Amino acid sequence: MGLLVKGQWLDRWYDTEKSHGEFVREAAQLRNWITADGSAGPSGEGGFPAEKDRYHLYVSLACPWAHRTLIFRKLKGLEDIIGVSVVSPYMLEHGWTFDTDEGSSGDALYDSDYLHQLYTRNRSDYSGRVTVPLLWDKQRERVVSNESSEIIRMFNSAFNGLTGNDDDYYPRELRGDIDATNGIVYENVNNGVYRAGFATTQEAYEHAYERLFSTLEQLEQRLGNNRYLAGDRITEADWRLFTTLIRFDAVYHGHFKCNKQCLADYENLWGYLRELYQWPGVAGTVDFYHIKTHYYGSHGNINPTGVVPRGPELDYSAPHHRG
């Protein structure tokens, strides 16, 4: 675990001293957009038109942020258009690393050893954390984006002309509701589990824990009345929640001390999670080996032995009885 400082890799854990023990996630820095015609998107520069076999996605199968992008690649029929490289589940002294062990692919483009080499290939004096997902332009040999929330928006619409897939997970009429839900879910759930797990004071941990479980209780109620978060139509907001819920009982409950109750103890959230898991194509994006190995095997300060728990034994394929 570490970061780049002016292009040099430093092996360093998150610094929570300045923030009273609280984990603060660094904002993504590389924010260009692929658009249908190559015009500039909401941030960054233009010059990234939607084309087949031009872009490559670097992911970890363990990472909930990268997982969103894999789900959108699948749902939007982009598998033949955008290639993928999968890093090792172990994120140790060199950060995200390439190997070809179980379920990892190596770097298909440059055969790099470490992900930080892609960041410095893009910019030799880069400073910042080296995160997945990373979307790469093979033609210009540079990064398009390292922000998952924006990569899924690109995937949602930019390639429609090439795929003929017009499924829309961010429909105009629901955007206000989706954005508001994303804000609450990001803060208290997606990032909330990390704020609990990476807290280095009791107070910071308890604060994150309370907000996480009060938000899950609100979502539980909402899903008693609505099939999906924004009503009767599945949207981006659901996929963004899904990638945290699917990891909850396997890692966040134990490893991140989010243990007020299991996700499977919530009637509506548990049925909803199974429905999303069973959505065509989605189960194939979930890899519990990478998920458990990464968290329990990479955070030596939280789990020094690196022993990975066997359980829980849950059946995500059981009938969900929703709808």
Ligand SMILES: N[C@@H](CCC(=O)N[C@@H](CS)C(=O)NCC(=O)O)C(=O)O
């Ligand atoms: N804002 C980014 C966050 C991505 C992120 O933090 N990914 C984690 C993996 S779950 C990572 O690569 N962390 C490495 C680090 O912080 O050094 C996004 O959503 O794309």
